[in-house]
Amino acid sequence: MxxxxxxxxxxxxxxxxxxxxxxxxxxxxxxxxxxxxxxxxxxxxxxxxxxxxxxxxxxxxFADADERDVFETLQTVSGVGPRLALAMLAVHTPDGLRTAVANEDHKALVKVPGIGDKGARRILLELGDRLGPALGGGTQAAPAAAGSRADVVAALVGLGWPAKQAEAATDEVIEGGAVDAEDTGAVLRAALQLLGGARRG
CATH class of the missing domain: 2.40.50.140 (Nucleic acid-binding proteins)
Structure with a gap:
């Protein structure tokens, strides 16, 4: 290892x-x-x-040992492989996941591509207290890598969203002007939040 x-x-x-x-x-x-x-x-x-x-x-x-430990713990849940575990950590920080589990907030997990309502509830049930208590990192999405619009779209597709949906979300964020279009990290975070909101709806 x-x-x-x-x-x-x-x-x-x-x-x-x-x-x-x-x-x-x-x-x-x-x-x-x-x-x-x-x-x-x-x-x-x-x-x-x-x-x-x-x-x-x-x-x-991983950024730190805690993120790695959470990644490995997530895979102890049936149906959660490394790709899905990584997607969960791309959308939520380790503490964000701990908070979601503690609050039984299945809607937070539905934000992750590849996780539906039924799957989110099962994951919460199986995780139980395996992740431990939150350490103070909140529930915000993890920061994103820099790059161009194409990079944002490709990153979203890599996390499991359909290309057309990824493109639409990216364009909506950029055209909305709420974030700096040159700050791709901010664009990706906003797109993740937008897509998560669409899943909730």
Whole structure:
């Protein structure tokens, strides 16, 4: 098991980064919020979780050990795999998820693409107190990686929303003028909130 990687950021993509560790490039999948903290050429240490399958080994990286622990705990719930667990952490902070569980707020989980009302209620029931108490991080969505409009749309599609819905939400946020169109992190956060609201409706 690879508990963390420490190396130079060689590449930052929409849903992953390449970290050069002693001449070996590790492809690390991560949330937009974690990727937003990385800078090309900088040396970073990322807590990681490695998912081993019969035909693949996939490495996931996180902003801190707490996020990694929540990622791993989420996968103890039936039907929640690494992709869905990562999507949950892209929409909610670890404390946001803890608060949702504590308040039995299934609507908060329905904001995550791939989770319907029935699935959200089941996840809350199965999680119980496994995530522990909230540490004070609130329920806001995680920050997003920088980039262009196309990057925002691609990030939303990567999180599970249909392309047309992702494009419509992104355009609505940009045209609405409530956020700086050049601040793609803000655009992505606003689009996530908009899409979450649409699911509630």
């Amino acid at each position: 690879i508990a963390h990687v420490r190396g130079v950021v060689e590449h930052i993509g929409l849903d992953s980064a390449v970290i050069d560790v002693g001449g070996v490039g590790y492809l690390v999948h991560a949330t937009p919020g974690t990727l937003a903290t990385l800078r090309l050429g900088a040396t970073v240490t990322l807590p990681t979780s490695m998912i081993v399958r019969e035909d693949s080994m996939t490495l996931f990286g």
